Amino acid sequence: MKKYKHILKNREDAAHKLTDVIPMQRFKDEKWKLVAVSRGGLELAHYLRKKYSNSIDFLFSEAIMAPNNDECEIARVSEREEIVINEKLVSAFEVQYDYIYGEAQRKHEEKILSYIYQYRKGKHFSSMQDQIVLLVDEGSETGLKFMTALKTVLAQKPKAVYIAVPVIPSDVLELLEPFADDIYFLHNIDDYVETSLYYEDLEKIDEEKIEKLLGEKNEV
Known part of the structure; x- marks a missing residue:
């Protein structure tokens, strides 16, 4: 190192x-x-x-953190609502997929859309x-x-x-x-x-x- x-x-x-x-x-x-x-x-x-x-x-993309560990990223959602999941961590933390999809939608609506309007004037x-x-x-x-x-x-x-x-x-x-x-x-x-x-x-x-x-x- x-x-x-x-x-x-x-x-x-x-x-x-x-x-x-x-x-x-x-x-x-x-x-x-x-x-x-x-x-x-x-x-x-x-x-x-x-x-x-x-x-x-x-x-633009936003991290989705484990519900019991706010420093552990278990998935990520992009501005086009594509989601990538770290399956090993999801299994290890026993995270429900409903939680991931719900958080993805929330992060997209609350954060990513605001970035798009701020930095691209709303353009896709x-x-x-x-x-x-x-x-x-x-x-x-x-x-x-x-x-x-x-x-x-x-x-x-x-x-x-x-x-x-x-x-x-x-x-x-x-x-x-x-x-x-x-x-x-x-x-x-x-x-x-x-x-x-x-x-x-x-x-x-x-x-x-x-x-x-x-x-x-x-x-x-």
């Missing part, structure tokens, strides 16, 4: 290093659409795009049909954000879906590989702890910055 501590300076450094493993000429020529799956992923996508005209969007998530999509995040503890994004985007029948993530647990990488056309990463880590450990600085992304990043050279 210690050898990976602070291996990246910040999101800009991570994006710069990712451009060495992402085929940037294809990224530019084929006009890949960047889809951030978190606030930090949005800033990372901004640095990845650099001077190119590729569009950036944010796929852009269609990814026949597009080449690059899902982006700064890291991934469980893979649930990426799995939810994959389920949502794949349902729209894109040409291809790639993932860009600087640091990723080895087991999550193995989980995601069958669903993505390729995964671009810098470090896959066996004993992954939490994403912030691997950066010297992870600046908090506030609401004003989200609006700014989504407003720059976008088709949204």
